Amino acid sequence: MQDYLEAGHMSLAPPARGTTARSYYIPHHCVQKPDSASTKLRVVFDVSAKCANGQSLNDTLHTGPKLLQDIVRVLLNFRLHRVVFTADVRQMYRQISIPPNDREFQRIIWRSSPDDALQDYYLNTVTYGVCSAPFLAIRTLLQLASDEQSRFPRAAAVVRSDIYMDDIVTGCDSVQDALELQEQLIKLLQCGQFELRKRASNALPLIEHLDSSFRQDVRDFDSGDSVASVKILGLQWLPSQDVFSFKVKPTDRTCTKRTILSEIARIFDPLDFLSPLTFFAKHLIQQLWCLGLSWDTPPAEITHRWEQYRSQLPGMSEIKLKRHLLTRQHLSCELHGFCDASEMGYAAAVYLRGVDYNGDVSISLVMAKSKVAPLKRRSLPQLELCGAHLLAKLLSYVSSLYVKCNITVVTAWTDSMIVLGWLRASPHRWKTFVSNRVAYIQDKVPSECWRHVRSSDNPADCASRGLLPDEVKNHNLWWRGPNWLHQDPDFWPSEPSTAFLREEAMINSETRRTILLIATEENALDRLIKNCSSLSRIKIIIAHLFRFVNNCRVASNSNRRFGPISLDEQTTAMNVLIKHTQRSAFEDTIRKLEDKQQCAKPIQRLAPFLDQKGIIRDGVVRVATVKTTNGSIRRPVVKLCPLPSQ
Known part of the structure; x- marks a missing residue:
């Protein structure tokens, strides 16, 4: 203070002038941070305290x-430069003044000694803890870069892309360029009264001329040795070796849901280098939630696995991952992504394959990502497709960011041959779940870019199942990729020609069923006849x-007309039914009778003709027996009968 x-x-x-004054008092307290290299005692302002x-x-x-x-974007850019340096802006918030009228809302009460009287103070600058403070600070830096763009163009570009809050993480391809960029950054920030401190670099000429107060203190407080260990955006970086390292110090507390989380x-790992390890932990968390414990x-179900996991965490300090992705004289660069899934989840990993002018190949793990399977159960091929979807995102992101790598x-x-089968067909063929993801994947990574790899050569396999810390640090497939990737493309795996036939049944299980609708004009009488089996009911x-x-x-x-249906009405209804049925069954015969043409021979024997109502009747003369008082005589009688329907 x-x-x-x-x-x-x-x-x-x-x-403050009365209780209705437009002012706000901020409570504050101290926080100790013994491992901080610069400020071991910090002031924390509680701007969320209610009035x-x-x-x-x-x-x-x-x-x-x-x-x-995006912190991932900053770190990925940091891995491209051969010569890098880091620094942070000293007291960045406190270098930005706020207007005097607004200071009424940043009042505090303080006294240097318990014997002194309490006094009111204004905080004159942007205050850490105010929700708008990050925006105000970054907006100020961006405005400074815009104002000084013409004088310091390279430094202005760094401020716009290689700063995460108050941390500068950038570099160049040569020491001379890095020295010039560093000088521009210092002068640009001085225009806004900002000062760089805690500087570190993998090139000694960039920091050897600096006073110790401006350099990063790289002492390891546990061992007492002077080692090149710098924390940048949550990652441990060893400038002297130019590698990333990992340091986890678990506490010895009782295994509960609270302590496990x-x-x-x-474990902070923004680029997911430790995906096999963190996936193991994610799966434990999912199991904890499913148990429903307080x-x-x-x-008790997972205590043994957790204790085994926790006891091996200190061994992660042995892992070293090179920071710089490319060789000094690289001829070509290729991106190779691997995806895999298990019943526990799915994962994806991206590697950069660089070839120099001597033909030497270097493989570097760029980044990875893993996710646990949803509680709503999905089939394994669907989870494999989710892994491919995740890989398409990573490849699209990295390739758009590494444009300058050519x-x-x-x-x-x-x-998964099933996934390959899905990806090499049009999305409209598949059901909704598969179709949506196939369409996205094909948009980001064309179908011809997808190839088959054996499970034993798939680095993402371990990240989709989870590994203990001791298994991760010695897993060469994860850190260096498959061995054949170091060889000429002629030695890479080829796709089996008969694989799709073996998996055809599974592919067809996700085939969208096509429903064909045919519209037909159906007469109302036809529907009535079809839906009612009683002739008397139809007549009524x-x-x-x-x-x-x-x-x-x-x-x-x-x-x-009222009352019951009469016999005449029933007769009329019956004639309508007969006429309709005949029109359906004897359409050709009716047309010939109307045109005075001969009918077909089977019908012609009945001497058919149309009556006044348009009903077909037969004209055959039949002999009927008529009984009289004098006995029985035979007399010819003509009977007109309607033709039966089919």
């Missing part, structure tokens, strides 16, 4: 749009319909 006063970042303030009206300052402030760079959260109940080939590898229905039509047409009630 004395430093705040001496630097002018805090000043005495008059007492008497139930609101805090953060509740009433806009946070502003997100201006932070706390320990796992201590936060402090020991999970990547000549992008290849995606999977050990038709008679009622005709009665309804008749009653609608007549004006007076005297001409309307």
